[in-house]
Amino acid sequence: MAKVATHRFTLVLDSVLPSVERVEGAAETLARQAGFADEISLQISMVCREAAVNAVLHGNRYDSQKHVTASFELTGQALIVRVGDEGEGFDAGKTPNPLAPENLLRTTGRGIFLMRALMDEVHFRQLSPGTEITLIKNRHSQESKA
Amino acid sequence: MSMKFKTREVDGVTILDMSGRITLGEGSGTLRDAVRDLVSKGSKKILLNLEGVDYIDSSGLGELVAAYTAVKNSGGDLKLVNLTRKVSDLLVITKLATVFDVQEDEASAVGSFA
Numbered sequence A: 001m002a003k004v005a006t007h008r009f010t011l012v013l014d015s016v017l018p019s020v021e022r023v024e025g026a027a028e029t030l031a032r033q034a035g036f037a038d039e040i041s042l043q044i045s046m047v048c049r050e051a052a053v054n055a056v057l058h059g060n061r062y063d064s065q066k067h068v069t070a071s072f073e074l075t076g077q078a079l080i081v082r083v084g085d086e087g088e089g090f091d092a093g094k095t096p097n098p099l100a101p102e103n104l105l106r107t108t109g110r111g112i113f114l115m116r117a118l119m120d121e122v123h124f125r126q127l128s129p130g131t132e133i134t135l136i137k138n139r140h141s142q143e144s145k146a
Numbered sequence B: 001m002s003m004k005f006k007t008r009e010v011d012g013v014t015i016l017d018m019s020g021r022i023t024l025g026e027g028s029g030t031l032r033d034a035v036r037d038l039v040s041k042g043s044k045k046i047l048l049n050l051e052g053v054d055y056i057d058s059s060g061l062g063e064l065v066a067a068y069t070a071v072k073n074s075g076g077d078l079k080l081v082n083l084t085r086k087v088s089d090l091l092v093i094t095k096l097a098t099v100f101d102v103q104e105d106e107a108s109a110v111g112s113f114a
Helices: A017-033 A038-059 A111-118 B028-040 B058-073 B085-093 B106-112
Strands: A007-014 A067-074 A078-084 A121-126 A131-138 B004-010 B013-022 B045-056 B077-081 B101-103
Touching: A007 A017, A017 A038, A017 A067, A017 A078, A038 A067, A038 A078, A038 A111, A038 A131, A038 B058, A111 A121, A111 B058, A111 B085, B004 B028, B013 B028, B013 B058, B013 B106, B028 B058, B045 B058, B045 B085, B045 B106, B058 B077, B077 B106, B101 B106
Parallel strands: B013 B045, B045 B077, B077 B101
Antiparallel strands: A007 A067, A067 A078, A078 A131, A121 A131, B004 B013
């Protein structure tokens, strides 16, 4: 794999839907820059989109006084994206399993599952106030997880 | 690109040719409105042609489920055809492939409606 310099930048965004596109676009650009295959780059951008949607809708609830902070870091080992909101926080361990038969016909609740299915590591951290999701894709994991 | 669709009829089956992205704020509401409209007009056999759908997120998956449920609750049937690999993969990992009747091509899909 070609050596890629470490990159790090942060976006502080309003709690509006166009912010979701900003996060998604930045993630895809950085993933391609890291040398991830097209398919994996799109998976990375999609789960970052899911995290941003959660932050805007469920975390900040479109509150114009609250912001979404998206930090992107590309190291020699991994692409790391952190998405934080200023909401009331939530317990990721209590989200229903969308694969359970009784949940298959639910219209929501698949975002966090997709993050866990498509990334190598997903971590949740409670802020005060808010929640930060950390998404990590190792640069050696070039095979699609889908 | 936001979602677009065209509606046509083949042998009593209403086919929605969809293209673009089915995501929160872009295509999900469009799909919901389109299927509700068809159901309200009495369509019972609905086939979603996803050949032109290159991107779908969890909100889009939720809208597919909502469309499926709405049609089933009206006594109809909703099937999918021409899935891209990306969309197909998403249905598999979310186990929605066990919910939807996914057909390989339009002719067999149309013929599969009772």
